Amino acid sequence: MARMHHWIGLSLLTLSLVGCVSQDKYNSLKIANDDLTQRLSVAESEAAAAKAEANARQQQGQMGAASAAAQQAMIQNLQAQIAQFTAENGDLNKRLAEALATPPQTAVALPQPLSNALSEFARQNPGLVDFDAARGIVKFRSDVTFAPGSAEVTAAARDIISKFATILNSPVAANYELMVAGHTDNTPVVNPVTIKAGNIDNWYLSAHRAIAVASQLRTERVSAQRLAVAGYADERPIASNASEQGKAMNRRVEIMLLPTTSSSRPAPAVVGPAPRVVTPAAPRPTLTKDGTVSSTDMALPHNK
Secondary structure, three states: OOOEEEEEOOOOOHHOOOOOOOHHHHHHHHHHHHHHHHHHHHHHHHHHHHHHHHHHHHHOOOOOHHHHHHHHHHHHHHHHHHHHHHHHHHHHHHHHHHHHHHOOOOOOOEEEEEHHHHHHHHOOOOOOOOEEEEOOEEEHHHHHEEOOOOOOOOOHHHHHHHHHHHHHHHOOOOOOOEEEEEEEOOOOOOOOOHHHHOOOOHHHHHHHHHHHHHHHHOOOOOOOHEEEEEOOOOOOOOOOOOOOOHHHHHHHHEEEEEEEEEEOOOOOOOOOOOOOOOOOOOOOOOOOOOOOOHHHHHHOOOOO
């Protein structure tokens, strides 16, 4: 695969990051702000409880000088934490406001016919595909594209990717290079069946899924010279992992149309099945990161 790179745990080239900076920055700030807000709330509750306890013990005459000093020191420490968290929270809120006020940066100014075609493609496949027209990114939802814990493209997804490849090979899109990036939620990979298949953690699973989608595109005559792949694991969430809905949104494979262009033509048709990332031993069990396993593996632990 001429220019297909298996980057696990590495950042994309600066050029390919241009389209993600604004949204990723906002997501990161939002998650940090939520965490800090929670920590501030806990510190304030602890300080209030400490003050209430100190007042009650003083009124009952049960607190000696040493105990009172220790209680006061704890209260002062909590108040210092509150002041620090409040200042940090104010700074984060300011940066969040700035991020929201900044228009999303575009990875590449897609020609209107191409943007229209991709928008229609996403509209026809609402359960599988999203299209971010502002950044030129097509997102495939992993829960439909793959079985749980698997890096093998499902039959239904192969049909959709075939239609997507037809757009990519059309004259208006044929010269654009493509970055295929895999993402997971933050649930660790612990199932032995999944690990045995080669998806030993979220870095491997995200990268293998990106490779699988890129390989399927090659099968549909998208030139390997146009393709690069990356795995981000759970490091670039687009929603909170605190809910199942948010985790489902984070499990995705994104294809970004890059501003650089390739002069390659569509590749010859690939004879035979698409290249596979992992070939499990027969009989092949149901791979799972967060679903059920085959009857022979029911005793194995699940992730969720």
